[in-house]
Amino acid sequence: MNSTTGGSRAAPEAAMAAQVPHSDRRLVAARRALVARGVHLVPAAVTTSLLGVANETWERFRAHWDELGPDTYAAEQGTCRLRRYGRFAWSAATDRVRLLPRADFVQPENSNPLYIGVSRTLEPLTESFAADPVLRAALRLLGQVATALDDPAEWIAKVHPFRVIASEDANGLPTPEGRHRDGVTLVSSLLIGRHNAAGGESAVFDPDGRRLLTITLDEPGTLLLGDDRRTLHSVSAIRPVDRSHPAYRDVLVVTFAPG
Ligand SMILES: [Fe+2]
Numbered sequence: 392m393n394s395t396t397g398g399s400r401a402a403p404e405a406a407m408a409a410q411v412p413h414s415d416r417r418l419v420a421a422r423r424a425l426v427a428r429g430v431h432l433v434p435a436a437v438t439t440s441l442l443g444v445a446n447e448t449w450e451r452f453r454a455h456w457d458e459l460g461p462d463t464y465a466a467e468q469g470t471c472r473l474r475r476y477g478r479f480a481w482s483a484a485t486d487r488v489r490l491l492p493r494a495d496f497v498q499p500e501n502s503n504p505l506y507i508g509v510s511r512t513l514e515p516l517t518e519s520f521a522a523d524p525v526l527r528a529a530l531r532l533l534g535q536v537a538t539a540l541d542d543p544a545e546w547i548a549k550v551h552p553f554r555v556i557a558s559e560d561a562n563g564l565p566t567p568e569g570r571h572r573d574g575v576t577l578v579s580s581l582l583i584g585r586h587n588a589a590g591g592e593s594a595v596f597d598p599d600g601r602r603l604l605t606i607t608l609d610e611p612g613t614l615l616l617g618d619d620r621r622t623l624h625s626v627s628a629i630r631p632v633d634r635s636h637p638a639y640r641d642v643l644v645v646t647f648a649p650g
Pocket residue numbers: 571572573578624
């Protein structure tokens with residue numbers, strides 16, 4: 392079950408990324424923009440620079456998406472989606488990321504309309520994924536973004552690697568629930584990769600339904616940030632460009648909420 396990539400083989404450049412200074416002007420700009428608009432797009436070059444990820448490191452991280460498990464709940468909606476799920480604690484005071492015990496995924500009321508009150512049992516993150524220095528660096532970076540929105544003593548980060556698959560016969564729905572919120576403070580989507588996929592347009596709305604941002608995440612490392620308390624989001628279906636082959640879209644969705 393574990394990845395062959397080996398979480399213990401921490402790439403030095405990724406390990407260095409744990410110390411993104413709060414004063415980094417790109418981080419400061421992202422925090423400011425998120426507070427001002429409720430949504431912000433971080434270009435891939437900025438994200439990977441902040442994470443300190445070299446090309447070979449990214450490829451190693453990307454390989455975790457070849458080891459996801461079936462999402463039986465999405466399958467009930469007719470969508471082929473693979474995923475895993477894990478929870479971490481992070482505090483600004485210590486900047487320490489701590490993996491929490493396995494638990495079902497439950498979304499609060501006033502969030503995802505398909506799954507309110509539904510406890511979903513999902514495949515856990517592999518050990519190597521949970522320990523991957525790129526994931527740990529991403530959690531620290533997102534934690535520093537989240538503190539622009541709120542300042543609890545501890546945050547709970549929920550980590551969802553997703554692969555949505557489309558075929559000639561069936562579009563792939565990244566968000567089968569349609570437009571929704573996740574019932575958290577910060578919601579983020581990091582594009583890991585796309586293959587043979589058209590569509591997959593991300594849209595973010597204010598509570599009155601006004602469209603704040605529409606973007607197709609197409610460059611690996613592009614990071615979409617949203618203040619989930621005052622926005623809703625959705626992603627349109629993907630379909631194969633070459634209809635004789637399947638298409639897929641890989642993303643890492645991470646949410647932050649007060650612990
Ligand atoms: Fe969502």
